[in-house]
Amino acid sequence: MTNTKTITLTVNGRTVTAAVEPRTHLADFLRERQLLTATHLGCEQGVCGACTILVDGEPVRSCIAFAVACDGRSVTTVEGLDEDLVAVQLREAFSEEHGLQCGFCTPGMLVSARDVVLRRPDADNDLIRLEMSGNLCRCTGYVGIVNAIRRVLDARKAAAE
Amino acid sequence: MKAVDFDYARPAALDDALELLARDDISARPVAGAQSLGPMLNLRLAQPDLLVDITHVPELRMVRRDGDALAIGACVTHATLEDGRYEDATRGVLPKVAAGIAYRAVRNRGTIGGSLAHADPAADWIATLTALGAQVVVAGRDGRRTVAVADFVLGVFETDLQHGEIIVEIRVPALSDRARWGYYKFCRKAGEFSHATGAVLVDPARGVNRAVIAAASGRPIIVEDPEIIHGNACRPERVAALLAGTPIGDNAFEVNTHTVALKRAIAQVTG
Numbered sequence: 001m002t003n004t005k006t007i008t009l010t011v012n013g014r015t016v017t018a019a020v021e022p023r024t025h026l027a028d029f030l031r032e033r034q035l036l037t038a039t040h041l042g043c044e045q046g047v048c049g050a051c052t053i054l055v056d057g058e059p060v061r062s063c064i065a066f067a068v069a070c071d072g073r074s075v076t077t078v079e080g081l082d083e084d085l086v087a088v089q090l091r092e093a094f095s096e097e098h099g100l101q102c103g104f105c106t107p108g109m110l111v112s113a114r115d116v117v118l119r120r121p122d123a124d125n126d127l128i129r130l131e132m133s134g135n136l137c138r139c140t141g142y143v144g145i146v147n148a149i150r151r152v153l154d155a156r157k158a159a160a161e
Numbered sequence: 162m163k164a165v166d167f168d169y170a171r172p173a174a175l176d177d178a179l180e181l182l183a184r185d186d187i188s189a190r191p192v193a194g195a196q197s198l199g200p201m202l203n204l205r206l207a208q209p210d211l212l213v214d215i216t217h218v219p220e221l222r223m224v225r226r227d228g229d230a231l232a233i234g235a236c237v238t239h240a241t242l243e244d245g246r247y248e249d250a251t252r253g254v255l256p257k258v259a260a261g262i263a264y265r266a267v268r269n270r271g272t273i274g275g276s277l278a279h280a281d282p283a284a285d286w287i288a289t290l291t292a293l294g295a296q297v298v299v300a301g302r303d304g305r306r307t308v309a310v311a312d313f314v315l316g317v318f319e320t321d322l323q324h325g326e327i328i329v330e331i332r333v334p335a336l337s338d339r340a341r342w343g344y345y346k347f348c349r350k351a352g353e354f355s356h357a358t359g360a361v362l363v364d365p366a367r368g369v370n371r372a373v374i375a376a377a378s379g380r381p382i383i384v385e386d387p388e389i390i391h392g393n394a395c396r397p398e399r400v401a402a403l404l405a406g407t408p409i410g411d412n413a414f415e416v417n418t419h420t421v422a423l424k425r426a427i428a429q430v431t432g
Contacts, residue, residue, distance in 0.1 A: 003168055022169035022212065025203070044162065045200035052266050058240070059266040064199025068169050069192075069214055115265060133351035134264025 007071040011036070012080030022068045026060075027051045029067035030077055038078040038107045042136070049135030052108035053077050059115045078107040086114045089152045099148035101139030108135050113149050117156065125150060164202035171214040175221070175300065175329070181213045183302045183325035191215050191327045193236045196263070196271035197279040221274070221329060226250060229335050230296075235274025235328040243268060250335035251293065254342045258289045264352045274328040277313070280320045283354040287314055288375030289344070290331065291383065292360035298330040305329070314380045337366035343429030345422050346376070357415070359423035361390060361430045372427065374400070374419050379407045384423075391431065395424045 004019040011034055020029060025044075030036045030053070039062055042048035046064040053062045054076040081087035090113050093099065100106045109132070116123060116131045123131065128149050129142070137145060172178045182189050187210035192198050194216070201207040215221055221236040224247040231250040233242070241247075243259035262268055262276075262285050276286045277297060290310040297313045299306055302325055310331075313321045322328070336342075341363045346355035358375040370391070372384040382403050388394035400420040401410065409415035 003166055005169060021166065023164040023166055023202070025164075025199075028163075044203050046196060046267065047200075049264070049266065055269075058269045060269055061196075061199075061266050064195055064203065065270060066169070066195065066199070066212075069171075069195065069216075071171075112264075112266065119265075130351050131265065134266055 005068050005071075007068055009070055009072060010074040012076055020067045022066060024067050025063050026053070026055075026065045026067045026070055026075065027062035030062065030075070036077050036079050040104055040107055042104070047136070048105070048108075049112060050105050050108040052111045052135065054111060059111050078110055081110070081114070084114070086117050086152070089155065090114060090117070090148065093148035093151040094145070097148040097151060098144040099140065100137075100144070105135060105137045109137065109145060113145070113152075116149055117152055121153065121156065123153060162203055162205060165205060165208045167202075167209050168211045169214065170211060171217050173217050175218050178213050178215050178218060178327070179300060179302050179325065181211065182327065184211075185324070187211055189213055191278070193272040193275040194238060194270035196267050197275060197281065215327060216272075227332070230332040231255075231335065233273055233331045233333065235330060236272045237274075239263075239268035239271050239273065239276075240265065242273065251333055252336050252338070252340060252342070254289070254293065254336070255333070258285050258344060261285060261346070273331055277310070277331065278320060278322060278328055280314050280318050281354065282317055282378060282380070283356070283358070283376040285346070285355070285358070288346075288358045288360045288373050288381055290333065291375070291381045292362045292371055292373040293333050294362070294369065294371065295334070296332045297328055298332065299326050300329045301326040307332070311381070311383055316380050317378065334367075336362075337364050339366050340364035340369075341430040343426035345425035345429070347418055347422055357418040357422040359419070359426035361423075361426045363390065363430050372423060374403060374423055377404060377407055377415075377419060378409055389423075390427060395420060395427055
């Protein structure tokens with residue numbers, strides 16, 4: 001690596017300092033350098049949503065965010081959501097509702113679904129579909145995914161009453 | 162694919178950014194959210210020597226009310242505009258349009274200035290800001306100038322930006338309380354690029370009657386014909402005349418699609 005920049009960022013709560021080529025996108029940095037392989041790369045052009053992770057708590061496409069541009073930020077991958085309450089509920093619901101088959105899209109689905117649950121607590125199924133339209137699944141036909149998010153939204157609403 | 166081996170700078174001051182972008186010994190490109198440039202880099206459609214990240218310049222990230230305009234910094238994200246936590250002078254137009262751009266993960270990084278500078282004819286801000294009569298403030302080493310969005314977008318991926326210039330601010334005129342807005346775009350899938358966009362602004366208090374045909378494989382077409390906006394003249398033959406000379410002017414399917422998009426936008430205003 002001839003042309004590198006040193007960056008410091010938080011990855012799943014851990015401070016990481018590394019020299020990166022500016023052209024290294026965040027997903028490659030996480031997979032190849034941090035060995036966090038739950039972040040999947042599908043299209044590498046921001047279309048499929050498989051690589052969606054959290055940067056400063058907000059969903060972001062990690063294939064079109066360069067690692068160097070995330071210097072100083074806090075990055076959370078699906079590995080970092082083990083204890084996250086919404087993610088726990090979503091994982092159970094995805095399993096119950098058959099929200100996955102091959103599992104390639106699932107990490108991105110979980111991150112986007114978590115955003116829907118937190119940002120759109122009153123979503124109906126049409127809005128769930130609209131909000132999830134940036135994540136492609138080639139197995140399920142989406143019905144199980146929508147039902148899983150529905151289940152979590154309903155459970156949280158019932159718990160709040 | 163992976164991007165070419167480019168260098169990266171992240172100046173905190175606008176003047177430093179403009180200094181880097183003015184270099185003519187290398188190809189330097191400004192970048193903000195990289196939601197358009199990122200894919201182009203990965204596909205090697207763009208192969209710059211240097212990316213100048215302008216998102217750490219504080220003045221480019223502000224939204225503020227400035228007299229009778231809303232001044233939006235170039236690096237303000239679509240998500241910020243969607244969430245509406247600012248003094249919105251557009252009576253909900255900006256949040257609503259922003260919410261329809263791509264997907265939330267893209268909106269969290271993509272910026273209004275980046276979208277304008279990229280100038281994809283299908284982009285929501287191209288259509289919307291043209292219809293709203295917005296202006297672009299452009300800065301270069303030699304100073305600033307202001308251009309109407311309608312004059313700024315010259316064609317497909319083509320703008321009035323000169324070498325070394327960047328967009329610093331977008332100025333949207335405040336709408337009066339009688340203003341009405343209509344917007345419709347044809348996407349085969351939610352969040353994808355539009356195939357035909359119609360946008361209409363009628364603001365009697367300011368004497369504005371403006372419709373825009375966008376995503377028509379060229380610069381947006383401004384329609385100020387009251388018969389089309391207020392009469393019943395939004396028909397394929399009229400739209401075909403407006404599209405004459407563009408690559409789709411003779412394409413009946415495209416003309417019909419644009420006619421329906423514009424008609425549906427108009428119906429939101431007059432219906």
